[in-house]
Amino acid sequence: MGIFQMPSLGADMEAGTLVEWMVKPGDTVHRGDIVAVVETQKGAIEIEIFEDGIVESLDAALGAKLPVGAPLATILAEGAAPPSAPGAPVSKPVETTQAEKPAPEATMPATPPKAGPVEPGATGVAASPAARHLAAERGINLASVRGSGPGGAVVLTDVEAAASTTPASKPSKTAEAIAEMRKAIAAAMQRSKREIPHFQLSQVIDVEAASAWLATRNAELPPANRILLGALFMKAAALAAAKVQEMNGHYREDRFEPAAQVNLGVAVALRGGGLIAPAITEADTLALSEMMAAMKDLVARARAMRLRSSELTSGTLTVSALGEKGADSMTGIIFPPQVALLAVGAPKRRPWIVGESVMPRLVATFTLSADHRVSDGRQANRFLAEIDRLLQTPEAL
Template identity: 45%
Template structure:
């Protein structure tokens, strides 16, 4: 079971997308895992052939527990009497002594496949208390769609209303409903942030960035393109942070085993608020190497999938630095809490017109408050100031961010 964030201790296996005997390519999605924040598609980063599925659908297992075993290319399974041979490799690499899986489903039966249902439709079915196994799918090859779930929920509601009309209301008080996803997510976030403030020696810096050059350049660029090809100012901010983090490596990585571990790439986590409450910060990978159009497509896709509870394990597990942008909420500045094991978080407030002294004169210009929350074990205030300065300078030359 992969660790999909500092606030995750366990996950529930919703679906296997492979079976024993299947050949797997590096990066292939092999399973769907349910966490408190989303239904996450788990990718396998080893090439091979599925030997055995160790966890049945519906089981809840601890982070680090193996989900399946693989045979390396060209390797054949060995048949031995007695205790089975140790697995060649795991879909998810466990710790040296992984905890025993905690099974939510106690049936000893072998892992089984369910007919296809998207994570979004499955999540909707769970929230509406709809049994997906009883829903007739109208999608390709009988797949259960969101529309199918909604129709099934409407039928259940109608039947329940008729039953209530025919049955006297019980005198006993109603049972307390279990905590909903938002409450569970808030609890997980609180645990991670408590750990962050307890273990990470934060320091904070702020810089007011003049956006006139960037916004003028972006307006001219967007005027030459169709509406669906235009780039939002938030993409410029993401690119500037990504390029600056590439130059200042001590802000791009992780604090592990009492030491700093640089990121292998610059994967910027983007804070996304979810409908109904809660927050996730999945990653856009290799930000400095991508053009603005690519980043805009990635950001649009990431927000849509996050809010439909359909993310990939790599997006949740490997952000090297996080950006949170609360400008659309009307706040001037945000001083965030670092998401462990990361060592830095950049925040942006609301762009607004302010009176500034520029080149010895007084002007009304659009500015944004950029903030940095950083881990004092990995960097210091001097380097943090240079990091924020680099972001500022990049936004004064937006044409350089296009490349």
């Protein structure tokens, strides 16, 4: 394997700050394990490893702001001899981040790496990254918080409980983080509008049948297992993308690369401000219950800044929905290097012609932004028509 480098977590990323190692020299790592936490303009991201190996050395200093491609660690394949030459030196930081920069809001991953246990931080208190981040943001002394995690470690819920009775003492840090995210969004969207020849098509779709079927299905389920209309929209979009390939993939180096699977990006509005679009892998293969669970999971982890690097880089098409309340329609800007974005307005009850009659029906406006280098109105129209067709028979989704 060799040198493990700072990954690119988006077209707009130039550098990231290494804030935590989740492994140590001598640890065995496997594909999908979290090895580090890196703070970017999009928040704290858990960095995954994509090959099996053994950690030979950690080559980057905590707190260093490193450019994309900078060496982070040396990881050898099992049984491989260490390099004869000295390993890469500790990377020179682009910008050293001092103690005033809060640790990231990220918790241990759902499938923990071999480093497993929560380790004491600089404070000497065992705490998860998310707990340390929130404590720093709210000015809470971790030593004063009673931990409920393994071995008495302080976890996010402990700090949230303490924060509910403690006034925020560092609002400027939150404002600074939001400002940085806004800069990242602005840079990505400026690049998108400058480089991608957008065109848009809109279609108002009757979703009465989908809503009625969902109401009947949900009536038999406990609240935790119920499915929202948005999950049907996502599943229909994923199936349509699998059928109309020109909407699903990336445009790089002056050519379109169709994707082998549909990794559906979910645009998530963050509570403090900003937007992020992590992806649901192979969304077209998921059952509706699985789609709903995946959406809930992504939204919760995005707002807690606990996303994985692969979730930010694997998207092949993004859907941005306003939910059940809001504006009738919106027009989205494509996330490069993707080639399409579907924006869904809030469903509204409107007079609608059904056969020879006019009756109230629930309808929603679907607006597709597409890259004219890859597709034209014919393919975009096929995509929206396929979504319409699928939503008329929701039981088949």
